[in-house]
Amino acid sequence: MEAKDISNPAASPPVGLEDELTFLDVVRFFRRSWKLIAGLALGAGLVAGVALWYLLPYKxxxxxxxxxxxxxxxxxxxxxxxxxxxxxxxxxxxxxxxxxxxxxxxxxxxxxxxxxxxxxxxxxxxxxxxxxxxxxxxxxxxxxxxxxxxxxxxxxxxxxxxxxxxxxxxxxxxTTAATVKFIDEQYPQIRDTLIDSENDRVAAEKDYQRRYNEATAKWNQRITDFKAERAEKTNNYHAETRRISDEFRSQRNLSTRRARLNAMQAAFGEMQDEQSKVSTTLKQKVLELEAARKELVETPVHITLYKAITDDALWRRMTENNTRQADWEKLRKEGLATQEINPVYVELSSRTSRVAMEVNALSPRSTQMADELNRMVAEIKTLEVALSSDEASLEKLERDRNSGLVKLEEGLQNDLEELLRNKEQELNAIQVEWEARNGQMTRDISNLRKLFEELASRYNQALLAKAEQGIEDISLGSPAVPPDLPVSRGILVKALMAAIFGGLLGFCIALIRTAGGNVSSES
Structure with a gap:
């Protein structure tokens, strides 16, 4: 057996391209190629850092x-x-x-x-x-x-x-400047024209007043005082009437009671409809219960079932008797007879119980709703009587106050008409002339005033526009000042990226060398 030295990468056999890659192969690859990968990564990072340091300008x-x-x-x-x-x-x-x-x-x-x-x-x-x-x-x-x-x-x-x-x-x-200029020119002209017209009216009124004698001033003053007194009395009477009516409504709480009565009437109508439905349903269920009980009484509890003799038994009996004639009456009696509970009776009994339960459930509900309706009828009648009485009292109070107001206004009107008749006897001719002239001047001044008011509203806008000149919706919050430090050039990040790229390049070179060595070994 041949011993292999794992600590010596050169002594390890080459890995075939078709062999399975193991963790040991990866360790051998990196132990063999780490110097190349690290050297290329370090060199690329240093070269990129030095180049960027000297070539990349500050910003x-x-x-x-x-x-x-x-x-x-x-x-x-x-x-x-x-x-x-x-x-x-x-x-x-x-x-x-x-x-x-x-x-x-x-x-x-x-x-x-x-x-x-x-x-x-x-x-x-x-x-x-x-x-x-x-x-x-x-x-x-x-x-x-x-x-x-x-x-x-x-x-x-x-x-x-x-x-x-x-x-x-x-x-x-x-175009704001042109519009403001036009308004500045037209506004004083219309204002002067309106002032002149009003001055002319004042002068005409003074001329008219000069034609009046001492009686004119006396009658005018008396009529003015009387009208003021009349208006004050009428207003006070109206205010007193409103105060009394509001106080009456507040004390008797009419609006709340009327709303409560309407709500109770609506609830009464709904409950009456529901009670009618319950009564109708109860009557139907009672009739259905009586019919079910009657039918239940007429239905037998048990029924007798006869089972005829089978064909095998019949043939056997005829064979035993050695004859083809059989006693059919006797054979029929020999059949099997059984008694069972009538299923129709069971179904009728169940339906009768169910209908009886429904009747027992609806009867108290009908009685309860009838009692509740009687209670609501009594309460509604009581509330209607009390509310009608209070509303009648309020209507009587308002009629009395209105009658008093009519009498007061009639008396004041008679006094005023008497004053006017006395005045017209002296001032009729002068008054007609003045009203005609004053009406024409009033119409002219009214037209000028409308034009002036429209122009005045624009003039105020023009003044505001002139005041806003030089004031913009956007302004300089803080100007720029020379910064103390330049913008970071990012040399470290870029050098790190270059080192990563160099390491990847070294890894690829080492991978290619390893693959080439494996091919050479196989050949």
Missing amino acids: WEASATLVVMSSRFTSGLRPPTLTVQGYQKLLESDAVVSETKDRLIEKGGLDKNSRLRVGGNLKTLIFVSRRAEETSLAPMVQAIAYGETAERAASIVNTWVEVFLQRVSQINEG
Whole structure:
């Protein structure tokens, strides 16, 4: 027997390609090839790390934050506010990026051959509050730029944000300035015209008043005082009537009692229907029970069954008698007779018991429902009588108060008509002339006032729009400043990936060498 040294990989025989791969073969493979795999992995990692250290330049990141805060009071003349996504799209638009590049080149902060690209050296982020949060927080947009130096990155971001805010201001202004200018010009003209018309009316009224004598002032004052007194008395009477009626309803609890009565009547109707159904069913069951009991009495409990003699016995008897004639009456009596319980009687008995149980169950229910209906009838009648009495009292009270109000108004109206007749005797002619003139002036002033009120509402919007000039829904929360440290270049991660790739390459080379050695050994 030949001894094999497992500790010496060179002494182990080659593994055939068609042999089964074992754990021992894997251990031998790695003991033979670990230096190649580890060497390639270490070499690839070191080469990649050194190359990236000297060849990969540093990159600096700077960011500025824009806060979106809409005003609670906004003029209707201003264009609608953009959403936070709309502001982001405007910030990333080609026009804003192109103008930013032009300004940076003009200020010397960017080379002419350099490029600004969203998703490359420019990036934006949106921060909004979650739906689950009770407090709605103001959304924010973050503008991020990458540059070769910290100062250049900060300059790119600040210029980018500056161009964006100027573009937002231009959009918000739009046609607002022209509309505000038109309203500023028309509002004073309409206001002056309305003031002049009202002054003319006041002057005409003064002229009319000058034509009045001492009697005019006396009658006007007396009529005014009387109307005020009349209105006060009528209002006080109405208020007292409402107070008395409400107090009566509150003390007697009419609404609650009426609702209770309606509910009881509805329940009574439902129970009456149910009681009718139960009574009908009970009558049917009683008739069915009587019929079942009658049929049960008429049905016998047992029945007699006769079993005829068999053919074998018949032939045997005829053979024994040696004759073909048989005593059939005797043979019939020799048949087997048995008595059994009548199944019809059993079924009738079961049905009678079931119907009796149903009758026994329905009878107390019918009686109980009848008693409950009688109780509800008595309670409903009592409640109806009491409620009708209270409602009749309330109606009588309201009729009495209305009668008193009619008498009061008739007396006051008679006094007023007497005053008016006395006044008309002196002022009829002057009053007709004044009413015609005053009516025309009132209509003119009313038309002017409607136009002025409509323009005034627009004027307030214009003032609010002028006050909002320079105030945007989005503002710079924090400008960009040069960062202290550059962005991580990720050399360690990239070197580690290169080492893994080198190890895989070494593994493949070792695997190919092993396969080649096995083929050579077999040949």
